[in-house]
Amino acid sequence: MSRLHGADLARYLAFVGMVLVNFRLAAEVSGGSDVGSLITDSLEGRAAALFVVLAGVGASLGKPAWHLTLRRAIFLFVVGMLNMLIFDADILHFYALYFVVSMALMRRSDNSLLLGIAGFILAGFVAQLVLDFDRGWNWTTLSYADFWTIEGFLRHSLFNGWHPVFPWAAFLLWGMWLGRLSLGRWTVQTGMVLGGALVAVVAQKASGTLISDPEIGALMSTEPVPAGPLYMLAGGATAAAVLGAVLLITPVLLALPLIRRLCDAMIVAGRQTLTHYVAHILIGMGTLEALGWLHGSLHPMQIFWISIAYCAFAALFSWLWSHKFRRGPLEATMRLITEGKT
Structure with a gap:
C-alpha cells in the first residue's frame, strides 16, 4: 500500500508541476529571476515527463487487458481532442496514442521494453535530423496551422507536436519497465534516486558540451521542444529519481499525524489527476480569463x-x-463508459 501511496503522491506533484507550467504559458508571463520563475523553469518538460512515466508505472501495476487499454485510449483521445478546441498544448490525446503503443509491449519481456524505449528515442532523433521540425508551427503565437487536417494531425501527433509519439512514447515504456521493479524495497528506491540523479546530471553536462556543435547542436538540448535524445535521457532519469525519492519518504510522512492529513489529500488528488488535468484548463484557466488575468x-x-x-x-x-x-x-465516467462499472 505504501508503494501505491507513493506513486499517487508523485502523480499529484507532477500535476502541480504541470499547473505551474501551463498557467504561466496561458498567462503569457515571461520567466524572471524570482524563486517562482526558477522553480517553474526547472519543471518545464520535466513535470509532463513524470506524468507520462507514472502512467506507465500504473499500467505495469494494473496489467489491464489489451481491449480495456484500447477502450481507455479511445476515451482519452475523445476527451483530449475536445480539450484541443480550447487548449493547444493538451496531453490527453497523446496519452491515448502512447497507450495504443503499450498494447504491443504490455506482455513482452523487460528487454523488449528497453529496446522499445531506445527505438522510439532513435526514431524521433532521426526524424528531427531529416525532416522539417518547424513545419506547421508559428512559434511567435505557439499555434499550429494545420492541426485539424489529416496530414497536420499526423505530423503533430507523431513528430513535432508538444508531446509527439516519437519519442515521447518512450517515457510510457520506461514507466512500464520501472513498474516491474520491486518498488516497495528501499534498496530499489535508493537506486532510482542515485542512478536517476547521476544520469540526469551527466545528460545535462553532455548537453552543455554538444549544444555548440553546428551540425546537431539544436537537438542536443535538454529542453522539451524538440525532444532530443539528451532531453529524453534527462527527463526519464529525473522522473525515476523523483519517484524513488517520493516512495522513500512517503512512509515517513504518513507516520507523522499532522503531515499525514495533508498527504492524504494529495494522495487522493493523485488518484484523480484526469479530473484535475481537465479542470485546471476549464476551471483554472477559465477563471483567469474571466478575471482578465x-x-x-x-x-x-x-x-x-x-x-x-x-x-x-x-x-x-x-x-x-x-x-x-x-x-x-472523470475517472468514474471513464470507468462507466469503458468497463460498464460505477
Missing part, C-alpha cells in the same frame, strides 16, 4: 502563487469528494 497582465510570482493556490484547492476538493465517492468525476 491572462495575456501578460500578471507578474511571474503572482501566477506562481495562483498556481499553488489552485493545486491546494484541487487537493481539498479531492479530499472532500472522497468522503462520498470512491473515484473522481
Whole structure:
C-alpha cells in the first residue's frame, strides 16, 4: 500500500508541476529571476515527463487487458481532442496514442521494453535530423496551422507536436519497465534516486558540451521542444529519481499525524489527476480569463502563487469528494463508459 501511496503522491506533484507550467504559458508571463520563475523553469518538460512515466508505472501495476487499454485510449483521445478546441498544448490525446503503443509491449519481456524505449528515442532523433521540425508551427503565437487536417494531425501527433509519439512514447515504456521493479524495497528506491540523479546530471553536462556543435547542436538540448535524445535521457532519469525519492519518504510522512492529513489529500488528488488535468484548463484557466488575468497582465510570482493556490484547492476538493465517492468525476465516467462499472 505504501508503494501505491507513493506513486499517487508523485502523480499529484507532477500535476502541480504541470499547473505551474501551463498557467504561466496561458498567462503569457515571461520567466524572471524570482524563486517562482526558477522553480517553474526547472519543471518545464520535466513535470509532463513524470506524468507520462507514472502512467506507465500504473499500467505495469494494473496489467489491464489489451481491449480495456484500447477502450481507455479511445476515451482519452475523445476527451483530449475536445480539450484541443480550447487548449493547444493538451496531453490527453497523446496519452491515448502512447497507450495504443503499450498494447504491443504490455506482455513482452523487460528487454523488449528497453529496446522499445531506445527505438522510439532513435526514431524521433532521426526524424528531427531529416525532416522539417518547424513545419506547421508559428512559434511567435505557439499555434499550429494545420492541426485539424489529416496530414497536420499526423505530423503533430507523431513528430513535432508538444508531446509527439516519437519519442515521447518512450517515457510510457520506461514507466512500464520501472513498474516491474520491486518498488516497495528501499534498496530499489535508493537506486532510482542515485542512478536517476547521476544520469540526469551527466545528460545535462553532455548537453552543455554538444549544444555548440553546428551540425546537431539544436537537438542536443535538454529542453522539451524538440525532444532530443539528451532531453529524453534527462527527463526519464529525473522522473525515476523523483519517484524513488517520493516512495522513500512517503512512509515517513504518513507516520507523522499532522503531515499525514495533508498527504492524504494529495494522495487522493493523485488518484484523480484526469479530473484535475481537465479542470485546471476549464476551471483554472477559465477563471483567469474571466478575471482578465491572462495575456501578460500578471507578474511571474503572482501566477506562481495562483498556481499553488489552485493545486491546494484541487487537493481539498479531492479530499472532500472522497468522503462520498470512491473515484473522481472523470475517472468514474471513464470507468462507466469503458468497463460498464460505477
